[in-house]
Amino acid sequence: MTQKTTISPREELVSLYLENLDMITEGSPDILNRFREEAIQHFKLLGFPSVKNEKYKYSKIESLFTKDYEKYFAPKKISFRIEDIFRCDIPELDTHLAVVLNGFYFPNNGLTTKLPNGIIISSLAEAARNYPDIVGKYYNAQAENDTDGLVALNTAFVQDGVFIYVPKGVVEEKPIQLINLLLSTENQLVQYRNLIVVEESAQANVLICDHSLSPMQYLSNVVTEVHVGANASLEMVKMQNEHNDSAQLNHSYIVQERDSHVKTNVLSLHGGFIRNNLKMLLNGEGADAHAYGLYLADRSQHTDNYTYIDHAVPNCSSNELYKGILDDQATGAFFGKILVRQDAQKTQAYQANNNLLLTADAKVSTKPQLEIYADDVKCSHGATVGQIDREALFYMQSRGIGEHEATLLLMFGFAHEVVKQVSIESLRDRLDDLVEKRLRGELSRCNNCPMNCC
């Protein structure tokens, strides 16, 4: 045991993999297993991204892995009814529900739900067995195992996650809600994988909520791959609401075919350390991508958003807006890159990042980047860092609104620009409500949840 201090987390994870190889591959479908060996080699080579890596310049990753975490290769038996401990408190929001508990799909009348219109919501491992054609085609098709050590680590260790399949031409109005819960009595490292396939001309709404339900230290390293077929439409809202001891590393990959529409919205309300990677590939003409994000951080929280929009073909458009409010000693970062490839003429790409710094100790770094190789394009980006507009504040005070209330109103208005992009009304109202409470400092968790996790 004395040796342990000299082993780096990278070596530790590699040997953990080698020692438990049987356990990892046993019971895991071949589709998941066949990428592991290559992935662990990549991870061995790449290790954790360091701050010298431009992509991770403002986030220290390796130190997250130096803490002691339990790692499970099969779901730990926790017997309870999920409804007893967790109730989503969004009134009037009726959803198809999928729950992931500590990185494993939580059975809800079995591991697979098939709706009458053909939509499949399932455990990823189960789906790999039941629908090998679909899962095999899209699984690991986008993940950058060879350039990002964290993604390779996920691919090597992954056991489960959620698989959502929307067949051709199916339009589902009711949102599909995916709730990731962290609940345990020990510190945990969870690495799961989601795969979302929206076939041609289909339409879906996916809501992803991340919650921690017990006050332990968690580290999540999650990869989500999304494939959106021609003429299809997908809206994805991700709400992150975990406690200060949790760390989240998210890697989302979205590929869009011809004339497809995708809107993503990431709302980071709470979490000790949040890193969101979003890569959108516009792979068919006429595709349209929207990426929105809001991060509210206080105390010593750290939020870092990385987005990469790849205009690979002509006539596509993208629009990006990320906003952040940083309080106390919080640190925030934004790195947005737009790549317009040589033949991607008639591209329209816009990007904006606005930040509010509330205290002298808060810090923000932003890197909006354009890399353009085509000439017939309209691209712009803008970034600002500032504070509440003194004149607006004065105006409101002159109308009889107290300084504190006026500040809150202005911050709320600032944040609302992102929230208003959510198209489900009941969800939007609820998010507005959550943001307001968060800004007032009244909220650290969902109201109805009996677990006091933050």
Added chain:
Amino acid sequence: MTDEQDKILDEVTNSEYKYGFVTDVETEMIPKGLNEDVIRMISKKKEEPDWMLEFRLNAFRHWQKMEMPTWAHLTIPEINYQDIIYYAAPKRKAAPGSLDEIDPELKATFDKLGIPLEEQKMLTGVAVDAVMDSTSVKTTFRETLAEQGIIFCSMTEAIKEHPDLVRKYLASVVPPTDNFFAALNSAVFSDGSFCYIPKGVRCPMELSTYFRINAANTGQFERTLIVADDDSYVSYLEGCTAPMRDENQLHAAIVEIIAMENAEVKYSTVQNWYPGDKNGKGGIYNFVTKRGMCRGKNSKISWTQVETGSAITWKYPSCILLGDNSYSEFYSVAVTNNYQQADTGTKMIHIGKNTRSRIVSKGISAGFSNNSYRGLVKVLKGAENARNFSQCDSLLLGDKCGAHTFPYLEVENPSSIVEHEATTSKIGEDQIFYCNQRGLSTEDAVGLIINGYAKEVLNKLPMEFAVEAQKLLQISLEGSVG
């Protein structure tokens, strides 16, 4: 009639780099290669004091431990640093006292470049320090300037005649360990200009350095140091050209500016190193470290650059805003054509209270070139009420070129306001159409639009330079339209 038109068009589109000639002047060179002996040899040739040699050797030892940076958006072929001649100087018997003593070939060269070396050209009102290959050829107007206490001379002379000043300020803004090319320059720099403006003096004329690479297989490593003491003002110009050669030549310079209380320094560059031919063969690698320090309260440093030359440009004129209320601005037009590559921009480091900075960068890319803006705006914790505005526009002429923006904003102070905006587009068909229907040819229309686009920056240049820059813009982009 059409024949004639074709002929004119042909002449215009094929017009080449007009400063590409070589001067046949006897040159003293040392053998190729770089080691401690070479550095000792350079130092000995320049009759430098021991502390200078020590400075060089320390820089060299550090450089050996460093690796060439790869983060820029550039494709740099491997450079063999042992295959470069680090010292080349036009041979001469004694230091020229008057113009008559300068080698007539040299004088002819500078005349050809349009550099007013002759003192009778008083009207131009520009004092020039001309640097050919590694050494300063002639500094004009020294005596006139000396009357006001202004020191303007070559670096070699400054080290001999004003060792205290040089020692005090040299490398105080760009330390030898700063980066790979700065370390290399600190080890082997051969000459450059030194300028000191005493307290309360407003420099009566524009000071100018003209850099010229002439000899083959050499690298040029010069160093400029400008110190503006309290309440002084100086405007400084820099121009560069080089002959056309098939092989690439390295230029790694350092410029340091120090502005004390209430001082103002305006530094303008028209960089027109040989950019290589149409197929991207040859050209200068321009890897330059330029940095200013607003050390005193209310000081001001302004960088203006027009970058049209060089095969590869790697250059970030920056400013450290240390004094309270200090102000810095950066205006840049960077043009790349054919296979040129440019990664250029600025850094503004806000340390003092109420510091302000403004960045206006205009990139124009044509042909197969790549043009990147890379900039950092950093506001430190104590920089209360710091203010920055950055605007970076890119214009693309052609579908094979690239334009990129890589801004970094790092803010640690809540009372500061930092804004950045960037756009990328091409010249609109409607704009061309409008000009066409008013009787302007497409070529003229593009020229007009580009000049308008770059005007904000060109306006910041001293008059003589602005005219030259406008012409340069036209020449650089000829043949890239249509």
